[in-house]
Amino acid sequence: MIIEIALLCGLVLFSAAAIVFRDLLKAAICLAVASLLLGIIFFRMKAPYIGAFEISVVAGLITVLFITTIALTKTGGDVRESKAASWIFPLFFIVFLVLDFFVMRGLMGKIPALEATPEQGTFGEVLWKMRTFDLVGQIGIIFAGVLAVLALFRKRDKDE
Amino acid sequence: MVFLFVALPLVVAGILPLVGKISKKVLPDLLANSVFVVLLALVFFEARSLAGQDAAIEQLFWLGEPLNIRLMLDGFSLFMLFAVSLVGFAISLFSIDYMDHYGSKANFYALFLVMTAGMNGLLLVTDLFQIYIFLEVAAVASYALVAFGLGHDELEASFKYLMLSAVASAFLLAGIVIIFGVTGGLDFETVSQGLQTLDSRYLVGFCAAFFILGFGLKAALVPFHAWLPDAHPSAPAPISAALSGLLIKVSGVYALARVFLNVFGLTPALSTVLMYLGIISMVIAALLALGQTDIKRMLAYSSISQVGYIVLGIGLGTPLGILGGLFHLFNHALAKSLLFLNSGSLQMSTGTRNLDEMGGLGKRMPVTAGTTLIGSLSIAGVPPLNGFWSKLIIIVALVQAKQWAFAVIAVLVSVLTLWYYLIIQRKAFFGKLNERWSDVREAPFWMTASTVLLGLLCIATGIFFAATVNSWIRPAADSLVKGVQTMLGSLGF
Numbered sequence: 001m002i003i004e005i006a007l008l009c010g011l012v013l014f015s016a017a018a019i020v021f022r023d024l025l026k027a028a029i030c031l032a033v034a035s036l037l038l039g040i041i042f043f044r045m046k047a048p049y050i051g052a053f054e055i056s057v058v059a060g061l062i063t064v065l066f067i068t069t070i071a072l073t074k075t076g077g078d079v080r081e082s083k084a085a086s087w088i089f090p091l092f093f094i095v096f097l098v099l100d101f102f103v104m105r106g107l108m109g110k111i112p113a114l115e116a117t118p119e120q121g122t123f124g125e126v127l128w129k130m131r132t133f134d135l136v137g138q139i140g141i142i143f144a145g146v147l148a149v150l151a152l153f154r155k156r157d158k159d160e
Numbered sequence: 161m162v163f164l165f166v167a168l169p170l171v172v173a174g175i176l177p178l179v180g181k182i183s184k185k186v187l188p189d190l191l192a193n194s195v196f197v198v199l200l201a202l203v204f205f206e207a208r209s210l211a212g213q214d215a216a217i218e219q220l221f222w223l224g225e226p227l228n229i230r231l232m233l234d235g236f237s238l239f240m241l242f243a244v245s246l247v248g249f250a251i252s253l254f255s256i257d258y259m260d261h262y263g264s265k266a267n268f269y270a271l272f273l274v275m276t277a278g279m280n281g282l283l284l285v286t287d288l289f290q291i292y293i294f295l296e297v298a299a300v301a302s303y304a305l306v307a308f309g310l311g312h313d314e315l316e317a318s319f320k321y322l323m324l325s326a327v328a329s330a331f332l333l334a335g336i337v338i339i340f341g342v343t344g345g346l347d348f349e350t351v352s353q354g355l356q357t358l359d360s361r362y363l364v365g366f367c368a369a370f371f372i373l374g375f376g377l378k379a380a381l382v383p384f385h386a387w388l389p390d391a392h393p394s395a396p397a398p399i400s401a402a403l404s405g406l407l408i409k410v411s412g413v414y415a416l417a418r419v420f421l422n423v424f425g426l427t428p429a430l431s432t433v434l435m436y437l438g439i440i441s442m443v444i445a446a447l448l449a450l451g452q453t454d455i456k457r458m459l460a461y462s463s464i465s466q467v468g469y470i471v472l473g474i475g476l477g478t479p480l481g482i483l484g485g486l487f488h489l490f491n492h493a494l495a496k497s498l499l500f501l502n503s504g505s506l507q508m509s510t511g512t513r514n515l516d517e518m519g520g521l522g523k524r525m526p527v528t529a530g531t532t533l534i535g536s537l538s539i540a541g542v543p544p545l546n547g548f549w550s551k552l553i554i555i556v557a558l559v560q561a562k563q564w565a566f567a568v569i570a571v572l573v574s575v576l577t578l579w580y581y582l583i584i585q586r587k588a589f590f591g592k593l594n595e596r597w598s599d600v601r602e603a604p605f606w607m608t609a610s611t612v613l614l615g616l617l618c619i620a621t622g623i624f625f626a627a628t629v630n631s632w633i634r635p636a637a638d639s640l641v642k643g644v645q646t647m648l649g650s651l652g653f
Binding site: 131134139147154 | 166167170173174177227228229230231263264267268270271274275277278281285287289290293294296297300301303304307308310362366
């Protein structure tokens with residue numbers, strides 16, 4: 001239990017640090033560490049597939065993409081940011097933590113343990129047989145993502 | 161056949177970028193418009209086969225094996241599919257001429273079709289998690305469409321929209337996770353059964369708050385509206401029309417109504433919250449619209465205000481209130497799409513969206529002026545146009561339910577609406593023609609054809625409102641009035 005609490009605290013702290021840091025590289029690394037901790041939590045909660053996805057895709061692949069993008073972009077002129085941004089987030093974060101603590105304490109006893117459902121089975125069975133329509137939706141999301149990249153990184157033709 | 165509502169736009173979206181390599185304009189135009197004609201024909205076909213039934217479930221098979229794809233078609237989803245296909249067709253017709261100067265037309269149509277597939281999927285699903293997935297399909301496509309012009313404003317608006325939409329999705333996902341945790345299922349029937357037997361009003365209230373926040377952000381209800389006045393004006397005009405006319409209604413109002421009326425069941429507390437959200441949106445957005453000089457921004461605020469009417473009607477929860485809300489949804493989809501398309505015609509002809517710089521354009525653009533007048537009067541609720549009947553039904557429903565204060569405010573906001581639409585008319589079309597616009601010409605053929613079609617539909621729906629209500633709106637309202645019973649047992653799960 002102590003390890004779980006330590007992992008959760010680490011997850012919250014690194015996630016908050018990713019937002020607070022102004023240096024994008026540090027923020028990307030904090031996010032990667034947060035994802036790594038989340039992946040470990042998934043493993044410990046007996047969800048190895050999602051843990052593996054979280055660590056390989058979010059902590060690995062996406063971090064590589066972030067760092068590559070940061071390396072390829074140049075620092076432009078200083079963007080003026082409202083000073084309110086530096087205290088609004090920490091304030092909101094603390095208020096959220098306090099509220100979250102009280103709400104979750106009230107809810108913990110009331111959420112029953114999940115009963116056996118027809119949607120149990122191996123990961124593959126659930127994905128391919130139980131949630132088939134989700135896959136159609138995921139194809140739609142991938143389509144939308146690919147088309148968005150094609151549309152937003154297009155070069156204008158000479159005749160247009 | 162019902163699966164075609166999702167599969168057809170997705171498949172055509174997949175081949176459109178390839179078609180775009182062969183033909184830059186004609187084939188993409190033809191393909192995209194054909195898809196909407198087929199979807200419209202499918203709606204009428206399904207309406208015939210659904211006649212007399214409350215709902216139908218389509219179970220898909222693959223090589224004789226049943227797939228776990230079950231799609232539900234009832235009066236409410238059929239009505240929404242009709243609205244999406246009809247308005248989608250008008251938008252796609254308008255894009256033939258309008259999108260020429262943006263370039264990459266095939267990609268534009270492909271994204272628009274993915275957005276349509278996402279909306280259609282959301283209208284047919286029977287599962288909370290699938291609502292989330294198809295909401296994201298439509299949303300991801302719409303982020304790219306808002307930024308399609310690639311200008312600074314477009315990219316900034318798209319980013320703002322993406323950020324707030326991500327917050328909405330996070331709240332929805334959190335709500336879905338808790339519901340799954342307490343009911344052990346995700347499909348509507350299991351969840352509504354589970355919630356009825358669950359002895360924890362506190363927990364259900366907590367989830368309801370998450371859903372209101374999520375769907376409220378998607379529907380841009382005040383105070384969750386900050387993204388809409390930036391995103392909708394920045395997008396190309398056909399997409400502004402699709403976002404305001406369709407997307408906020410499907411991913412906001414439809415999903416909200418489906419979840420709260422058919423799955424959670426509308427409690428008095430929930431009804432009160434929805435009615436207050438509706439009335440606050442109506443009033444604040446109407447007041448904000450008054451001060452705008454950018455025509456598209458004014459129309460965007462007007463969308464928030466009119467969605468307020470729809471949520472007020474549905475939130476009231478009486479059969480007449482729901483009927484009025486849904487009828488207003490349809491009428492607003494027609495009229496607001498028309499107005500956004502016309503704002504695109506104005507912007508294309510004059511190069512500006514600033515109402516103060518326009519003036520006297522009615523003489524140069526008579527069709528655009530005429531159809532804008534029809535759309536404006538319709539939304540403002542002037543008889544005999546369609547918007548009048550839907551607002552009248554909502555107000556009568558409020559009076560019947562003895563909600564006098566809400567009824568009076570609804571009438572007053574209608575007056576405010578007429579006021580800011582008259583400002584558009586006066587500043588853009590009436591008065592002396594500004595010399596700058598002496599060479600301005602009417603919009604090209606397909607753009608005017610599309611707006612004339614929508615204008616005629618506004619008039620026809622107003623004149624034949626009884627037929628429209630009986631054939632499309634009443635079956636939709638009945639599905640919602642039956643509440644959770646629609647999901648429990650009556651569908652033959």
